[in-house]
Amino acid sequence: xxxxxxxxxxxxxxxxxxxxxxxxxxxxxxxxxxxxxxxxxxxxxxxxxxxxxxxxxxxxxxxxxxxxxxxxxxxxxxxxxxxxxxxxxxxxxxxxxxxxxxxxxxxxxxxxxxxxxxxxxxxxxxxxxxxxxxxxxxxxxxxxxxxxxxxxxxxxxxxxxxxxxxxxxxxxxxxxxxxxxxxxxxxxxxxxxxxxxxxxxxxxxxxxxxxxxxxxxxxxxxxxxxxxxxxxxxxxxxxxxxxxxxxxxxxxxxxxxxxxxxxxxxxxxxxxxxxxxxxxxxxxxxxxxxxxxxxxxxxxxxxxxxxxxxxxxxxxxxxxxxxxxxxxxxxxxxxxxxxxxxxxxxxxxxxxxxxxxxxxxxxxxxxxxxxxxxxxxxxxxxxxxxxxxxxxxxxxxxxxxxxxxxxxxxxxxxxxxxxxxxxxxxxxxxxxxxxxxxxxxxxxxxxxxxxxxxx
Amino acid sequence: xxxxxxxxxxxxxxxxxxxxxxxxxxxxxxxxxxxxxxxxxxxxxxxxxxxxxxxxxxxxxxxxxxxxxxxxxxxxxxxxxxxxxxxxxxxxxxxxxxxxxxxxxxxxxxxxxxxxxxxxxxxxxxxxxxxxxxxxxxxxxxxxxxxxxxxxxxxxxxxxxxxxxxxxxxxxxxxxxxxxxxxxxxxxxxxxxxxxx
Numbered sequence: 001x002x003x004x005x006x007x008x009x010x011x012x013x014x015x016x017x018x019x020x021x022x023x024x025x026x027x028x029x030x031x032x033x034x035x036x037x038x039x040x041x042x043x044x045x046x047x048x049x050x051x052x053x054x055x056x057x058x059x060x061x062x063x064x065x066x067x068x069x070x071x072x073x074x075x076x077x078x079x080x081x082x083x084x085x086x087x088x089x090x091x092x093x094x095x096x097x098x099x100x101x102x103x104x105x106x107x108x109x110x111x112x113x114x115x116x117x118x119x120x121x122x123x124x125x126x127x128x129x130x131x132x133x134x135x136x137x138x139x140x141x142x143x144x145x146x147x148x149x150x151x152x153x154x155x156x157x158x159x160x161x162x163x164x165x166x167x168x169x170x171x172x173x174x175x176x177x178x179x180x181x182x183x184x185x186x187x188x189x190x191x192x193x194x195x196x197x198x199x200x201x202x203x204x205x206x207x208x209x210x211x212x213x214x215x216x217x218x219x220x221x222x223x224x225x226x227x228x229x230x231x232x233x234x235x236x237x238x239x240x241x242x243x244x245x246x247x248x249x250x251x252x253x254x255x256x257x258x259x260x261x262x263x264x265x266x267x268x269x270x271x272x273x274x275x276x277x278x279x280x281x282x283x284x285x286x287x288x289x290x291x292x293x294x295x296x297x298x299x300x301x302x303x304x305x306x307x308x309x310x311x312x313x314x315x316x317x318x319x320x321x322x323x324x325x326x327x328x329x330x331x332x333x334x335x336x337x338x339x340x341x342x343x344x345x346x347x348x349x350x351x352x353x354x355x356x357x358x359x360x361x362x363x364x365x366x367x368x369x370x371x372x373x374x375x376x377x378x379x380x381x382x383x384x385x386x387x388x389x390x391x392x393x394x395x396x397x398x399x400x401x402x403x404x405x406x407x408x409x410x411x412x413x414x415x416x417x418x419x420x421x422x423x424x425x426x427x428x429x430x431x432x433x434x435x436x437x438x439x440x441x442x443x444x445x446x447x448x449x450x451x452x453x454x455x
Numbered sequence: 456x457x458x459x460x461x462x463x464x465x466x467x468x469x470x471x472x473x474x475x476x477x478x479x480x481x482x483x484x485x486x487x488x489x490x491x492x493x494x495x496x497x498x499x500x501x502x503x504x505x506x507x508x509x510x511x512x513x514x515x516x517x518x519x520x521x522x523x524x525x526x527x528x529x530x531x532x533x534x535x536x537x538x539x540x541x542x543x544x545x546x547x548x549x550x551x552x553x554x555x556x557x558x559x560x561x562x563x564x565x566x567x568x569x570x571x572x573x574x575x576x577x578x579x580x581x582x583x584x585x586x587x588x589x590x591x592x593x594x595x596x597x598x599x600x601x602x603x604x605x606x607x608x609x610x611x612x613x614x615x616x617x618x619x620x621x622x623x624x625x626x627x628x629x630x631x632x633x634x635x636x637x638x639x640x641x642x643x644x645x646x647x648x649x650x651x652x
Binding site: 027028029031032045049051055056058059062063378380381384 | 574
């Protein structure tokens with residue numbers, strides 16, 4: 001176990017030279033946020049990733065290539081590395097790294113969640129089993145094989161139901177079915193997703209399984225929290241004001257603080273804490289998703305990691321520190337001045353992909369950013385690339401961030417900014433010369449502006 | 456100041472005629488520095504668009520405007536027009552050193568000899584835009600522009616290499632418009648594959 005450390009200043013942190021292992025695959029959105037936080041704390045960082053970093057040779061103690069899919073092998077790589085470059089904490093930036101983080105932490109004797117607890121949280125079916133056994137309200141569920149004939153298994157739970165592939169996360173492949181016909185169509189659609197070469201090659205046994213559970217009406221919320229020896233400290237509760245009723249479940253707006261009644265929020269926190277305890281999670285960040293209806297909160301998911309995408313930018317604590325800095329401080333047992341979220345309301349819209357095709361142009365960014373309360377718009381898919389909506393897709397067009405005095409005002413700002421944006425998406429084979437020329441000109445203009453600013 | 460070769464002069468005059476812009480001037484500017492040296496911008500402008508501090512060169516049939524910032528670095532340069540089987544175009548031979556500041560020269564050397572050969576394997580490149588005091592301003596291009604791992608490349612690679620070689624540089628500022636990247640090497644996504652499998 002690392003020595004107990006308490007410090008308030010980055011200078012003192014630097015003197016101790018704690019080395020932190022950040023596990024993140026090359027598909028992460030979060031590299032910048034975590035590295036910025038480490039920089040602010042002046043903590044030496046090792047980035048452990050699934051593919052070699054391009055300048056790895058220049059900084060041997062700064063990056064590490066590890067096998068995320070074979071976590072025992074990945075853990076061995078980490079422990080060998082730690083022999084030369086001692087590691088004081090392991091943090092997984094995303095879902096992909098949590099099991100590896102658990103195995104490596106166990107091997108190194110560092111505080112983290114157990115492999116068993118993390119594995120249960122990463123497996124939707126196992127999580128449902130654990131929560132149900134603990135008496136925590138959870139939808140009725142059943143697991144079916146992608147190799148089965150859907151006509152033979154329908155309906156495994158009462159309609160309406162939701163089908164979820166066990167090997168995928170977020171909203172990918174999640175489809176609602178209200179009757180047998182829709183169930184069979186959804187089943188075949190998910191099987192087609194799972195057969196995609198990039199997924200089939202890594203899917204293994206779990207990649208052939210589908211969770212079917214009852215659809216729960218109600219509003220959805222997300223809880224961001226931090227566990228210390230099993231004790232849950234809630235950092236934020238987000239409302240998701242867009243109805244998530246299917247047939248697909250694309251995440252869009254998150255706004256905090258929640259507008260739900262205090263009593264309801266207390267129940268949400270209580271259910272989350274019970275679920276965390278049932279799963280055996282006890283250390284580090286958690287992100288929970290719950291449905292709330294007239295029967296109370298229902299736990300849909302507990303993930304042993306922090307909020308995904310770029311959404312953490314909505315959170316600031318104390319005198320402005322980021323969620324990532326809070327997580328790093330917690331992992332290194334550094335004192336945090338405050339876990340209190342700022343007073344202002346904040347929100348994010350994950351910009352949905354309206355239809356598939358090639359993203360040719362984004363119009364209206366400047367006027368969208370001029371909406372009062374909107375802080376930033378980040379388009380994260382490059383022009384000229386294919387965009388795929390859910391349930392097949394796994395990316396957003398980008399993110400809109402806003403802050404304001406009230407959650408309602410933030411939500412309105414996000415919607416207005418989104419309304420002002422136009423995404424030109426053309427069918428795959430269309431390649432209009434004129435449009436491409438005009439885009440080239442725009443990129444040239446951007447480059448000029450950038451150079452002028454730098455100079 | 457600046458020499459326009461006969462082939463370049465003829466080509467420019469021909470372009471002015473075909474574009475119906477007789478009487479216009481050619482503006483030549485240095486807009487940056489890249490792996491191949493200075494980066495230039497050549498464009499036709501109206502004769503009334505001469506800046507107060509522009510250097511003006513009479514090229515015979517048209518004028519060349521050069522802004523005061525670009526002028527010192529264009530001293531002794533030659534603009535030629537070359538025609539080849541595979542490609543044709545204007546070529547600028549510039550005897551000026553890309554940097555005069557020793558710190559900038561040292562940073563450029565690290566970029567040229569160590570960083571760019573490395574990031575080239577991902578289709579990327581790094582451009583030194585400027586060095587002011589102890590700050591180096593850079594831009595990432597190609598596969599590095601918009602890459603999901605650009606921050607790792609920057610903080611765990613580029614910064615370490617530059618600081619190690621040029622300790623006077625205390626800060627490296629990435630000015631890249633990452634949203635403008637068209638072919639990033641790694642791209643972020645949500646909802647990937649479970650490592651449980």
